[in-house]
Amino acid sequence: MKIQVDPQMQAKLKRTPTAQHSLLRMMCVAAFLLTAIGISQAEVTPNFIFINIDDLGYADIGPFGSKLNRTPHLDRMAQEGRKLTCFYAAPVCSPSRAALMTGCYPKRSLSIPGVLFPGNDVGLAPEEVTVAELLKQQGYATACIGKWHLGDQPEFLPxxxxxxxxxxxxxxxxxxPAKDGVKSNLGAPIPQRKRKGKGQPPLPMLRNETVLQRVLAHDQTTLVARYTEEALTFIRKNKDQRFFLYLPHSAVHFPIYPGEAFQGKSNNGIYGDWVxxxxxxVGQVLDAVRELGLSENTLVIFASDNGGxxxxxxxxxxxxxxxxFExxxxxxTIAWWPGKIPAGTATPAVTGMMDILPTFVKLAGGSPPADRKLDGGDIWPILAGEPGAKSPHDVFYYYRGLKLQAVRSGPWKLHLAQQTLYNLETDIGESTNVTAANPQVVRRLRALADQMKDDLGLDGIGPGCRPLGKVSNAQPLISHDGTFRSDL
Ligand SMILES: [Ca+2]
Structure with a gap:
């Protein structure tokens, strides 16, 4: 930065050596301050890596109590980081990923009853502002490596x-390749028996918008290794600048295809092999971060997109x-940033996928979009273990698709249809209905649920749901005979 010197001051400078001295000193102080500000900004604008596993259960890894699967790298990640024991995703894949990308309840940014299917003509609207877009505005290099699931048409891809x-x-x-009513790209309706492919359909492996390869059953054994290799390449390539790596694995979603090196090695069948x-x-990614000297400025979060x-x-x-249910x-969920996130700790604060956008964007020096409603909040104080840090969610709403099924406030959770009340602090397994003893709590939670009527709605599309992305002439990217869509 160029330091401007006032012309009067310049004249003064020429006249008196003392003034010259003090101006020089001032300029030195200014330059020092600017450098110091630069350094402190660099310290608080970390790289971000978000590792998202598909369908991994709460107790499928060592830090969360698994006795079946050996997870030494996640054990170490938790020893060096902080466990988030109440991090909410969504009941299924697409909504969970919408919350992560947009900082909202899934229903606000992707109001669909279930998940997206190949060839669907809807997806996450391009008008939605994602965490990747906001980080890109801050100068970050961004990559998504793995399962997207927010729309497979070109208009919806990462x-x-x-x-x-x-x-x-x-x-x-x-x-x-397609669900009911959608034709293959050869124009013929897809026979019912072939629609599901018995769990082993041909899958389109994409690089950017191009179908690279038809992935068949046995090819799925290479998915974890290929995604990992791509992730390491991206990290190495961008080690000298800020980056955001989103690494959503296809594992451990059915059908289960552990890599050859892991097959038959665990004590828990092929599922354990894949875990x-x-x-x-995860070990490969963290090792790369350490070896490149990036561990002091990289925030890594490990999560699952829904319950097991x-x-x-x-x-x-x-x-x-x-x-x-919980x-x-x-x-x-584990958050890791040595020196910034307290090692070997855990927090029961209510957090979730929708908090990632506000948190990452703030750490990167940006701000969430001001022209729309977000439901998530900045959870950095919780991750950093700051005393008195509070969850942004005094109330948390549990949607399954478009339907509001439960509401939580503090320890209390009310399931609306069943009229059952649980105290999650004393009964995390939701086993004992305490409705009768707490009529006032039930009334309060019911009133909190009703507050959503005029926003996201209790069922169906509410006024606060933003439009879905929609395209005409949607077609699968790959057909059952393995033909790729070639007009992309
Ligand atoms: Ca999933």
Missing amino acids: RRQGFDYYFGLPYSNDMG EEVDWS TRRGVNAPLRGYKGST GGMRGP
Whole structure:
């Protein structure tokens, strides 16, 4: 930066050596201050890595109590970082990822009843402002490597939502090329029996918007390794500048395909093999961060996009993926940033996917968009273990698709349809209905639920739901015979 010198001051400078001396001293102080500000900004604008596992259960990893799966790298990550024991995702994949990308309840930014399917004509609206776009505005290099699941049409893919680079499968690894009513790109209706592909459909591996390869069943055994390699390449390439790496693995979603090096190695069948391969991948990423000398300015978060299935373990939580019991929506979450996040600690504060955008963007020196409502808040004080740090969520709403099913305030959680009340502080497993003893709490929570009527709505589309992205002539990226869509 050039320091401007006032002309009067310049004249004065020529006249008196003392003034010259003091001006020089002033300029030195100014230059020092500017440098100091520069350094402190560099210190608080970290790199971000968000590792998102598909369908990983709350107790599927060591730090969250798994006795079945060996996860030494995640154990170390937790020893060096902070566990978030009440980090809410969503009951299923697409909504969870919408919350992560937009900082909102999923229903606000992606109001769909379930998940997106290949060839759907809707997706996350390009008008939505994502965490990737906001970080890109701050000069970050951005990449999404892995499962996207916010729309597979070209208009919805990651590079239209702020990512410089994309590599991966655009949806779940069990999804056939099209759902009901959608024709293959050869124009023929897809026979019913072929729609689901028995869990082993041909999948389109994308690099940016180009289909690189038809991924068949056995190819899925290479997914974790390929995503990891792509992630390491991106980190190394961008080690000298700020970056945001979003690494959503296809593992450990059905069908289960651990890599060859992991097959038969765990004590927990192929599911355990795949969890252990995910742990290996986390180790690779953290090792790269350490080896490149980036650990002091890189915030890494490990999470799951929804609760575990019956293949996994959600204990002590009740329920599985797809439900609004805690086991359906809480994931095993760890935040890691040596020197900034207190090592070996845990927090029960209510946090979630929607808090990532406000938190990352603030740390990067930016601000969330002011022209729209966000539901998430900055959870950096919670991650940093600041005394008195509070959850941004005095009230938390549990939606399954478009339907509000439960509401939480403090320790109390009311399931609306069942009329059951649980105290999560004393009964994390939602086993004992305490409605009868707490009629006032029930009334208060019911009133809090009703407050959503005029915003996101209790069922169906509410006034606060923003429009979905929509395209005409949607087509699958790959057909059942493996033909790629070539007009991208
Ligand atoms: Ca999922």
